[in-house]
Amino acid sequence: MSRRVVRQSKFRHVFGQPVKADQMYEDIRVSKVTWDSSFCAVNPKFVAIIVESGGGGAFMVLPLAKTGRVDKNYPLVTGHTAPVLDIDWCPHNDNVIASASEDTTVMVWQIPDYVPMRNITEPIVTLEGHSKRVGIITWHPTARNVLLSAGGDNLLILWNVGTGEMLLTLGDMHSDLIYNVCWNRTGSLLVTTCKDKHVRVIDPRKQQVVAENFEEPIALQEMDTSNGVLLPFYDPDSSIVYLCGKGDSSIRYFEITAEAPYVHYLSTYSSKEPQRGMGFMPKRGLDVSKCEIARFFKLHERKCEPIVMTVPRKSDLFQDDLYPDTPGPEPALEAAEWLAGKDAEPILVSLRDGYVPLKNRELKVTRKNILDNKPPMVPRRSHSTCDANFSRPSLEDLLEEIRSLRQTVQAQEKRISDLENKLCKFTNGTA
Template sequence: MSFRVVRSSKFRHVYGQALKREQCYDNIRVSKSSWDATFCAVNPKFLAIIVESAGGGAFIVLPHNKVGRLAADHPLVGGHKGPVLDIAWCPHNDNVIASGSEDCVVKVWHIPDGGLIKTLTEPVVDLIYHQRRVGLVLWHPTALNVLLTAGSDNQVVIWNVGTGEALVKIDCHPDIVYSACFNWDGSQLLTTCKDKKIRIINPRTGEVESEAVCHEGSKATRAIFLRHGLVFTTGFSKMSERQYSLRTPDALNEPIVMVELDTSNGVMFPLYDPDTNLVYLCGKGDSVIRYFEITAEPPFVHYINTFQTPDPQRGIGMMPKRGCDVTSCEISRFYRLNNSGLCQVITMTVPRKSELFQEDLYPDTLGDSPALTAEEWVEGKDAEPILISLKDGYKPPESKATITVTKRNILDKGGAKTGKTQNATQVPDKTLQEFADEIRKLKAMIVKHENRIRALEAEVALSKANADEDGSGGDGLNAGHALGDDEV
């Protein structure tokens, strides 16, 4: 008699559940770009989705309570001249979001509490350096206002958004950078590249600390740092089979685990929860979300379950833990985009009978306070992220102070600081002027349309009169023809 020993884990029975359609977001024109990005970014205040936009690039920002069918003329964030390729919310200010685009520019935006009432075209700051499209934006996990961008010019740039300056320019990739990820305290950077290599880089100096071939297939590879330093990757084999692997930073070329999943051709995005050590694999074009638990004992990566959906996904976003519902034992929440314009909300829950706070499911998690300033980080300081307890739930703070950008004047030898500061006092006058301009344009358009309508009405009346005259003459002619035929 044989029996199988079942591994003990509190996440063994995690199950996914899709919310009803009326609790989801509908009528969203998701971007049709072929760029391998998730097209979706979420935080406890807002949901942002890259959308199709005529004459440039745009994304939509929705407060979480704005569920249901979206109006076709809903305000956008739209200042890019080319399609938006990637977006990322600032982890330290839920009202600030960065976007990278085909127009080679990175823009940082401030979204007011409650969402947008009109289309936003004025960013807080433009970050201009890349020569080709920018397909990757990533915030530093512990330092305030530090942003990483990567473009098709093979350059990786780390910015201080507070001054609009490029702090570090990393030029060690011979081809396009597919993904980037900071480690737990932001002291190391992990990248994957089209040359099939995975690299661990010092983000302050740009020096490559170690590198190795990751997956041998030619399609896009993704890699993330796990909380305790291991590296998890997804990619393709030579035979185009999808794989995932687990590696140690000091032996990148020798994976601890390498597993082939299937032969689908969609790029797999690993979404990671550092509190539970769960990795969710979401493939582009897949109709499933697979989830695994990473542990210290073999086989290290433990398959838990698969959440099945009826339709393929175009993109996906994952809510930070502080936005999850602790009263229902929700450990993850996903926002899944499909081809029909629906953004489906999926919750992952551990079944527990008790309604008390489950401390083992909710250890202290990443908060929204930075551990360092950008200046401290540049000087060489590292710090663990500041954690918060979810025992009483998380309440998003009211809008933090608008991000202020102070650019140094390079013409001033004294180094005085001048320039583009986003002050609350400047905004009302500017807004009133914009409204006045829009009203003037609308009035001109209405007058133009009225004149055109009058001209068309006159043409229609004239055509009708001519048709009546032709009709009466034509009837007599037809009668004559009929008579002639009879006589014959």
């Protein structure tokens, strides 16, 4: 009679617990979190939450260091003319976030380290190319400034945010609405799920589907019978997948291995209140001194509640087995290198001494002069005085002057915000 071998795992006893009340972001009276927002976007500096705002599109950015009650006049990031459907922080710049909207555009924003006094209304760049709502955006994991968007027009578009250009358009690959998109580790391939019930692995640079609708799954795990949207989060460093159901009140987590049966159930975190959405902190934003291996940000109607997952250890020393080197904030490639066919592994960093977020790094967009791509104009038979004055050099001078004025306005805006912050401190008696 054979004896069943129980697999032992260092993650067998992973404990999840909510943080203390004063460490939540609560009483968010600006507006309710939208039901369309299935998650919030999190990085080591900020948490961003999509909100409803007068029929337009907006989201709120909260510094992780500032918790507690959120003022009703807290500034928003606004600019879209229709609801925001997706947001994603740039993996290579903690102060840059992209947003996708029902208004068919994608906008990229620079978020200051200080809390602005007014709404942020001017994006760094607006990306226009979709003909219908844009529901999905995701940054390339290793190439600088490469962003992918998927819209209701069943198109995938890759952008160079640094120039505001469209790099690639992937059409005729999906016959129905695209549900989700994910890159592989190096960004050489991407996988999509679609309403037509097909899973596609795509090589974007060759613009072709390399695999589609696999015949048999290597493992099948039945979760429950509810029809809520399932939100999966995968940690490649620990090979743990966390499954959160929208409208559910639990988080189930499993370890993935290369040997059969491949999927190993670990445990379930349960709470009393259901989640409207969920965010997942990148590994470099965790507290390694407390053996924290995952941190979620659970969206309620009027609060955002962090939930930490820890592996209890008796020693206070750094746990090497829990924290292998992880992808850091530096890109491994430039956009042009990736487009030319080059691939690279992410640049890894050690978490031994903890991760300290970098200071605000400005994203500069350098647009190419469209006049350089136009053929020379054929001389006309007659020229008016107005036509002669409006020559190509004068137009370039005008564009340069507009750029200079815009930089001056942005500098003055920052100076005004700094002064308002100082005045606010004096008014509150904190300075």
